[in-house]
Amino acid sequence: MKILVINPNSTEAVTRGIDEACAPLRMPGGPAIEAVTLKEGPPGIETQQHVDGVVPHLLNCISKNEAAAYVIACYSDPGLHSLREATKNPVLGISECGILTALTLGQKFGVIAILQKSIPRHLRYMGALGVMDRLAAELPVGVGVTELSDEAKTFGRMVDVGKRLREAHGADVIVMGCAGMARYRKPLQDAVGVPVVEPTQAAVVMAIGRVRLAWEASSN
Amino acid sequence: MKILVINPNSTEAVTRGIDEACAPLRMPGGPAIEAVTLKEGPPGIETQQHVDGVVPHLLNCISKNEAAAYVIACYSDPGLHSLREATKNPVLGISECGILTALTLGQKFGVIAILQKSIPRHLRYMGALGVMDRLAAELPVGVGVTELSDEAKTFGRMVDVGKRLREAHGADVIVMGCAGMARYRKPLQDAVGVPVVEPTQAAVVMAIGRVRLAWEASSN
Amino acid sequence: MKILVINPNSTEAVTRGIDEACAPLRMPGGPAIEAVTLKEGPPGIETQQHVDGVVPHLLNCISKNEAAAYVIACYSDPGLHSLREATKNPVLGISECGILTALTLGQKFGVIAILQKSIPRHLRYMGALGVMDRLAAELPVGVGVTELSDEAKTFGRMVDVGKRLREAHGADVIVMGCAGMARYRKPLQDAVGVPVVEPTQAAVVMAIGRVRLAWEASSN
Amino acid sequence: MKILVINPNSTEAVTRGIDEACAPLRMPGGPAIEAVTLKEGPPGIETQQHVDGVVPHLLNCISKNEAAAYVIACYSDPGLHSLREATKNPVLGISECGILTALTLGQKFGVIAILQKSIPRHLRYMGALGVMDRLAAELPVGVGVTELSDEAKTFGRMVDVGKRLREAHGADVIVMGCAGMARYRKPLQDAVGVPVVEPTQAAVVMAIGRVRLAWEASSN
Amino acid sequence: MKILVINPNSTEAVTRGIDEACAPLRMPGGPAIEAVTLKEGPPGIETQQHVDGVVPHLLNCISKNEAAAYVIACYSDPGLHSLREATKNPVLGISECGILTALTLGQKFGVIAILQKSIPRHLRYMGALGVMDRLAAELPVGVGVTELSDEAKTFGRMVDVGKRLREAHGADVIVMGCAGMARYRKPLQDAVGVPVVEPTQAAVVMAIGRVRLAWEASSN
Amino acid sequence: MKILVINPNSTEAVTRGIDEACAPLRMPGGPAIEAVTLKEGPPGIETQQHVDGVVPHLLNCISKNEAAAYVIACYSDPGLHSLREATKNPVLGISECGILTALTLGQKFGVIAILQKSIPRHLRYMGALGVMDRLAAELPVGVGVTELSDEAKTFGRMVDVGKRLREAHGADVIVMGCAGMARYRKPLQDAVGVPVVEPTQAAVVMAIGRVRLAWEASSN
Secondary structure (H helix, E strand, C coil): CEEEEEECCCCHHHHHHHHHHHHHHCCCCCCEEEEEECCCCCCCCCCHHHHHHCHHHHHHHHHHCCCCEEEECCCCCCCHHHHHHHCCCCEEEHHHHHHHHHCCCCCCEEEEECCHHHHHHHHHHHHHHCCHHHEEEEEECCCCHHHHHCHHHHHHHHHHHHHHHHHCCCCCEEEECCHHHHHHHHHHHHHHCCCEECHHHHHHHHHHHHHHHCCCCCCC | CEEEEEECCCCHHHHHHHHHHHHHHCCCCCCEEEEEECCCCCCCCCCHHHHHHCHHHHHHHHHHCCCCEEEECCCCCCCHHHHHHHCCCCEEEHHHHHHHHHCCCCCCEEEEECCHHHHHHHHHHHHHHCCHHHEEEEEECCCCHHHHHCHHHHHHHHHHHHHHHHHCCCCCEEEECCCCCHHHHHHHHHHHCCCEECHHHHHHHHHHHHHHHCCCCCCC | CEEEEEECCCCHHHHHHHHHHHHHHCCCCCCEEEEEECCCCCCCCCCHHHHHHCHHHHHHHHHHCCCCEEEECCCCCCCHHHHHHHCCCCEEEHHHHHHHHHCCCCCCEEEEECCHHHHHHHHHHHHHHCCHHHEEEEEECCCCHHHHHCHHHHHHHHHHHHHHHHHCCCCCEEEEECHHHHHHHHHHHHHHCCCEECHHHHHHHHHHHHHHHCCCCCCC | CEEEEEECCCCHHHHHHHHHHHHHHCCCCCCEEEEEECCCCCCCCCCHHHHHHCHHHHHHHHHHCCCCEEEECCCCCCCHHHHHHHCCCCEEEHHHHHHHHHCCCCCCEEEEECCHHHHHHHHHHHHHHCCHHHEEEEEECCCCHHHHHCHHHHHHHHHHHHHHHHHCCCCCEEEECCCCCHHHHHHHHHHHCCCEECHHHHHHHHHHHHHHHCCCCCCC | CEEEEEECCCCHHHHHHHHHHHHHHCCCCCCEEEEEECCCCCCCCCCHHHHHHCHHHHHHHHHHCCCCEEEECCCCCCCHHHHHHHCCCCEEEHHHHHHHHHCCCCCCEEEEECCHHHHHHHHHHHHHHCCHHHEEEEEECCCCHHHHHCHHHHHHHHHHHHHHHHHCCCCCEEEEECCCCHHHHHHHHHHHCCCEECHHHHHHHHHHHHHHHCCCCCCC | CEEEEEECCCCHHHHHHHHHHHHHHCCCCCCEEEEEECCCCCCCCCCHHHHHHCHHHHHHHHHHCCCCEEEECCCCCCCHHHHHHHCCCCEEEHHHHHHHHHCCCCCCEEEEECCHHHHHHHHHHHHHHCCHHHEEEEEECCCCHHHHHCHHHHHHHHHHHHHHHHHCCCCCEEEEECCCCHHHHHHHHHHHCCCEECHHHHHHHHHHHHHHHCCCCCCC
16 A cells, blocks of 8 residues: 655655655555656645646646555645545645644644745635634745745744744744655754644655545445 | 554443444554553533542553553543643644644634533633633533433434524534544434544544654653 | 636536636626636536646636636636736725625624535635624535526425525625536525525626726735 | 715815816716805814714705705714714715725725824724725824925825835825815826825715616615 | 623513613622613514614613613614723623533534524624634524513423534534523523523623622723 | 631631732621632642542532532632532632623733643633633743732732733633732732723622522422
C-alpha cells in the first residue's frame, strides 16, 4: 500500500523537501510514502489561476498512479474536492490537515503565508473550513515559492512573522502555509516558542490512518 | 515507543473493544499501542462529575505509565488540558480528534451520543473547539454506556439516529460519540450511507503522527 | 459597454432562459447585456469536477470576449477568483450576488438546490462567504440541470421545497440555486409566500452598477 | 419610475454630494434618481437618538413621496425595517448595501467611520447582518459629519485610517461609513491601494435592479 | 432609590402582570420597583414601526421620571440604546437580559414569540447580541399581545411550542419572548421540563445589581 | 436564605476582598451573602490542573454548606457544571456572569487576565459560551494571583492593559479576569474611561435574582 504525495508545482527541490519531511513517517510495516512532482504545474502555486489550473493535471496524475491514498502537497489544497469525486480512496489536503492538527496544539493558530496575495484565498478556505474563530491571523513572509531555498533570507523573515503572530495576535500555535518550509519547522518552533505544524507531515499522518483503517467513503 | 490509550471508565469490555479497534494501527515498525483501564473510573462517564472526577486518576495514571503519547479514550475528553500541562509528551482526546477527522470527510458532521444529558456538555466542548458552523446535530441513542454491549438494541437505535442526522439535519459524515462503539462503525456506515468516524481510531492515528514526528511542545 | 453573461454549461436552452431573464435589465442608455454559452462546458455543472473543469474555458472565453463586466451564470460560481485575477474588469458570480441580495430581503435565506450532491459544495462556498448565520437551510429538488425544462415536474418540487424551507427552517427569503430557474421565480414566490431571488438577475444588477460607476479594482 | 434617495440629515451640502454621486447611475431609459433632504433631520446623524429620531419623519417622507424604490442615505440605515413595513416598494439602506457590495470586492472589509462613538452602533448592525467574520475593523476619522466638507483635514485622515485598515487589520476592501464622502472615493482608493465602496452608490445600484425587476415583496 | 419598569405598550393589564412579576424582587432594604404604562404606546408592540415609534415617548418618560435605573419591558428592547445615551443611569432591556440569563441555565435557548412576524426582528437583535450559536430556535404561539389574557388558548399553545423547541430543536432552556407572559412561567416550566426565563424578572434582577453597585457608565 | 460565595483558592486575603466586594449587595430583606475560602485549594488557580483539582473539594464544600445559591468566585469557573449536577439550587460562575453582564455595558468586551498562560483556557471557555464575536481581546497583566496585593505594581499594569484593550482592540467595556481585583474596579474605570465589570459582584447579583425568584431547575 502506498500513499502518493503530489507536489502540484514543478519545482523538484520542493518535492525533495517533501520527501525528506515524510521520512519519519515511513515505518517498516506501514504504507509506502512516495513524493512526486506534478511536472505540468507552475514553479510555484501563487495565484488562484495556478490553483485552478493544476486540477486537470492532478486528476490525470491520480488516474495514472494508483495509490491507497493521496496527499495534495500545496497549502491551497488545489483540486481537493474534485479528486475526492474521482477516486474512492482517501484524498487529503495539507492546508486542511495542517490547520486541523494545529487545533490540537493551541487555541489560536497563526499562519505564515509566503505571499500577501495568497491570504484572501486562504481566508476563503478557512471560512469554508469553519475555523475562523480559532484563527489568530495569517501574515506573509513576502518571498516567492521559488525563493524559499534562500535560507538566510527566508528563515529570518519567518521568525519575525512568527513572533508577530504570537505577540500581537495571540497565536499559540503556528501553521507553515507552504509545502516547502519543512526544514524550518524545528528551528522556527525554537525561535518563536510555540508549536509549529508542518502541514504535509500533518496530512501524511492522517493519510496513514485512513489507509490502515480502510474507512472507504460510503457507497452513497 | 508506546502510545497509551486510557479508557477512563472501569468497564474492561470497553477497553477490550478499544484494544481491538487499535489493531489496524499497529505496524511492525510503528509505535506500540496499549489500551489500559482506569480502574478508579466509574463504569461509564455519563456526567460532568464523572468527567471532572477522573482527572486526578488520569494524572496519576500518566505519571506512573511513561509513554511517548497518551490518548484519552472517552468522548468527553476528560482531563485533556490538565494532562497536557502535566507532560511534555502529546496528549490527544478522542472527541477533538474524532470531530477534526470528520471535517475531512464531510461538510456537516453529526454526532451519535449515548445519552441526551451528555449533549449540552458536548455542545460546550464543540463551542470551545470553534466548529459549531460545521455541526449538523448531535442526537442521542438513549442507552447507557454499560448497555452498549446489547448489540441488537444498540445498533438498531444507532442506525435510526444516523439516518435522522443524515436526512433531517443534513449530516454527510457521522462521529460516534463514545469510545465503546467501534465494532458498529462499518455496519453503521453501510446502513446510513455516509462515512462514520470511530473517534479512538482517529485519535490514535494523530498520536502515531506526533510520536513519529517528535513535535515536542515548545519549551515556552 | 457590454456585460457578458456566461452560461458555463453547454445547454443552449439555459442560455436562452438567462437571456430572457436579463431583458428587464436592458435599458436604452445602460450597458448591453449579452448571454453566451460556454460550448466547452458540460450539459450541466453538477460536480466539483465540472466546476473546476470549466475554469480554463472561462478564462479563454473572457480573453476572447472583451466586455466591461462579466457574470458567471452558474450557482457554483466556477472560476470566480481566477477570472478576477485575469481581468481588471469586474467579474461577478450569481451565487454570491444572489445570496447577498437575499440578505436585503429577509433575515434567513433558504436555497433551493437542484441536486443533493451539490449542497456540500455550496455549504463550503457559503462558509467562505461568511454568511452561515443567515442561512436557514439548503434543500434539493432532486432533478438534474437538464431536466429543469420539464416544467410540471420541476415546479411542483420547487414549491414543496420552498414551503419546507419556510415552514420547517424559518426561511423568509429564498434563493434559486441554479441559473436555469428564472421563469419559475414569480410563480414560486406567489406559491411559497416569501420573496424569491433569481441569482443571475441579482448579479447582472450588480454588474450594471460596477460598469456605470467604473470602480476599477485598485492598481495594487 | 423614480428612486428616491433620502438624506436623513438636514445638511443640503450632503444631499448635493449624494446627488452628484448618483449621476453615473442615471441612464436614459432607467429609473429617475432623486436626492432629497429630510428637513426635519439633525445636521448629522451622530447618535442612536438621531437614528431613532428621524424614523417618523422618514415614514412621513415616503408616504408623501411616491417612488418606485427608496434609499436611506445614512450609514446607520435609520428606519430601514420600519419603512419596509410601511411600503410594498423596495427600501434599501446604504450601510447594508455598501457592506454587501464590499463582500464582492475583497475578503476582509474595513470601514472608515466618522466618529468613534458610532462604531458600537455599527458593530451591532453588522452583527445583525451576520457578517462579522468578514470584518477586518472599523476605525474612525474623528471628525463630525458637518466638518466633512473641510477637504484638507478630512481626506488626510481618511487615508491614514484606510492605510491602517489595510496594513494593521488586513482589509482588502474599504467601505466609506458615511453618505457624505463620495467625492473622496477615487482618490482614497488610489492612495490606499484597495477598492473603496461608496455606499450610496452601492444602494442605488441595488435599487435600480429592484425597480427594473419588479420583485415585489410577497403578498404574505 | 427606584427602578422604573416601563411597559411600552398601553395595555394596563400587561403592566399589572409586570408589577406582580416584580413582587419577589422587592426587598425591604432594596430598591423600589415601580411598573408604569407608556400611555402613548400602542396596545401591543407588534411591528418595527411600533418599536421605533415608542422611542420618543420612552425618552420623554425617563426625562420626567427620575429613577436609579430603567427597565424597558418589551421583548423588542425598543429604544434601548437611545435611552442609554439619554441618561447616565443604567437602562436594561428585557430581551437582552432574558437571553443572557438563559445562557446560565442551558446550552441552547429557545424563544417563544407571540407572532411569527416578530421573529425576523428578534433574529436581527440576537445577531447584534452575538449569541446565534446558542440559539436553538424561536417559534411563535401565533396570538396577539392583547389576546395573551385568554389563558386557555395561550397556555396550551405555549406548551406546544415549548415542547417543539425542546424536542425538535434541542432547547434546554426557554425564554418567554414577551413581557406579558409572567404568570405562565412556572406552569410552562413544569409542562415542558426545562427551565423557563421570564425576561422582565431577569432584567429587574440585573437592574437591582446595577443600582446597588453604582457602576456608573464611565465619563468617557 | 444565604448565598455562599466560594473562593476556590486558599488565600484568605482574596476571600476578604470578595467579602468586601459583596457589601453593597447585602440588603436588609435580601439574602445573606457569605464568602468562604476553600482551604483545600491552591494559593491561586493558575493552571488547568488547579481548575480540575478543586472540583472534588468544591463538591464537598457545597454538600456540607447548605445554601440557597452558590457562586464560584474564580474566573475559570471551576467545577461549574459538576456543581450544577450536584444540587438543585442555583450555581453561578463569575466568569460567565461577568462576561454576560459586560454584554449589557458595551459592544466589545476586553478581559484583563492575570497570567498569559490562562488566556487559552479562558478562550476555550468563551468559545463554549458562544460569545467570541463580542470579544475585543484578552490580555494579561503578568503578575501572579498572590502578587495582586502589591497595589502599586498591579494597578499600573492593569491600567496599561486596559488602555491597550480600548485603544488597540476596540474594547468599550472591560471585565476583570480574576476574583481578587475588586478594589481596583472604580479607579480602573476612571483611568481607562470605559465601564469595568467586577465579575464576583456580577455573579452575586444574578444569584440574588435566582434566590428571590425561586426558579428551580426543572424536574426533568
